[in-house]
Amino acid sequence: MALFDLPLDQLRTYCSASVEPEDFDAFWGKTLQEAREHGLDARFEPVEAHLKNVKVFDVTFAGFGGHPVKGWLTLPAWANTPLPTVVEYIGYGGGRGLAHTHLLWASAGFAHFVMDTRGQGGAWGGGGDTPDPVGSAPAYPGFMTRGVDAPENYYYRRVFTDGVRAVEAARSHEFVDSERVAVVGSSQGGGISIAVGGLVPDLSAVAPDVPFLCDYPRATTLTDRDPYREIGNYLKTHRGRTEQVLRTLSYFDGVHFAARGRAPALFSAALEDQTCPPSTVFAAFNAWGHDDKAIEVYDFNDHEGGGPFQEAVKLAWLPQRF
Numbered sequence: 001m002a003l004f005d006l007p008l009d010q011l012r013t014y015c016s017a018s019v020e021p022e023d024f025d026a027f028w029g030k031t032l033q034e035a036r037e038h039g040l041d042a043r044f045e046p047v048e049a050h051l052k053n054v055k056v057f058d059v060t061f062a063g064f065g066g067h068p069v070k071g072w073l074t075l076p077a078w079a080n081t082p083l084p085t086v087v088e089y090i091g092y093g094g095g096r097g098l099a100h101t102h103l104l105w106a107s108a109g110f111a112h113f114v115m116d117t118r119g120q121g122g123a124w125g126g127g128g129d130t131p132d133p134v135g136s137a138p139a140y141p142g143f144m145t146r147g148v149d150a151p152e153n154y155y156y157r158r159v160f161t162d163g164v165r166a167v168e169a170a171r172s173h174e175f176v177d178s179e180r181v182a183v184v185g186s187s188q189g190g191g192i193s194i195a196v197g198g199l200v201p202d203l204s205a206v207a208p209d210v211p212f213l214c215d216y217p218r219a220t221t222l223t224d225r226d227p228y229r230e231i232g233n234y235l236k237t238h239r240g241r242t243e244q245v246l247r248t249l250s251y252f253d254g255v256h257f258a259a260r261g262r263a264p265a266l267f268s269a270a271l272e273d274q275t276c277p278p279s280t281v282f283a284a285f286n287a288w289g290h291d292d293k294a295i296e297v298y299d300f301n302d303h304e305g306g307g308p309f310q311e312a313v314k315l316a317w318l319p320q321r322f
Helices: 024-036 155-171 188-199 216-222 228-237 242-250 254-258 278-287 308-321
Strands: 043-047 054-062 068-076 083-089 111-115 176-186 205-209 265-270 293-298
Touching: 024 155, 054 155, 068 155, 083 155, 083 188, 111 155, 111 176, 155 176, 155 188, 176 188, 176 308, 188 205, 188 254, 205 308, 216 228, 216 242, 216 278, 228 242, 254 278, 265 278, 265 308, 278 293, 293 308
Parallel strands: 083 111, 083 176, 176 205, 205 265, 265 293
Antiparallel strands: 043 054, 054 068, 068 111
16 A cells, blocks of 8 residues: 555654543552562573574563563573673564574674563464463454453553563573663564553663554554454444543553653654554654654555664664663
8 A cells, every 4th residue: 555644744743642541650550560579580491592603591481460471582602791682572473483583683792582472473483482371351353352341451461561571581681781771672562662661761772663552542543454453343343332442552552651761762664554554653753752762764665664674773773772
């Protein structure tokens, strides 16, 4: 599809109509406090990945509710002192996959921590290894409406909490410099990185690419592509619940986390992106709370965004923030 959203000059000033809940900070403060009542129990088991230039560890840590969450930690083989670290979150439907598929950041000299996404890993890539033991009321297939009846039950309450705990788990490793940690991700992973950027005040940098989970009021009415369309399909069946659902989603809107961002940020957006429309990305970018922020714009790309070109931009940008 050609350009379908706002013109670029309007995107640069666009503000979301999403209404922030009055108890947003209290909700997330309580959520993280409850999670931290469980020991982090971060375990790093060496893995023989048959790779000569990196060392790989199979990670398990306690996320939301103390539930075990998996991950990978990859280090340059020469590492013998704490390194600046990149914590990465995965796109919708994917899991941590296999260790040898995550080599970019360790090859650039960083420690690299990849978080598995609970309940996901069955749609693409090499699979996931983290179950989600929490059930929900009736939901449309996918993850977008699981527990959408109330903020306390919503699926992304668990995922965003896992994301914060992943940073804490990474910081517990001896070869991670706890004062130099950045979070990155694309699509769903970008949305998680924005949430974590708003919940963890002392990150070095945040780099979300074509982020998902932003500006729900606009996203759910502008695009008919999944995953946002899952919400519309749920409301087709559950008539009359729009206000209730949007209230739940407001606690998980990247726009509100972005306003609390306290680290330098590098976003990217694609102007033909029907999965995460550019206005929803700019809504979060324009709300970002730190003055050191930039956004790369890819004029003729859909949800693939900048792909390897954006990776090159991040490889040049990130070391300057540590």
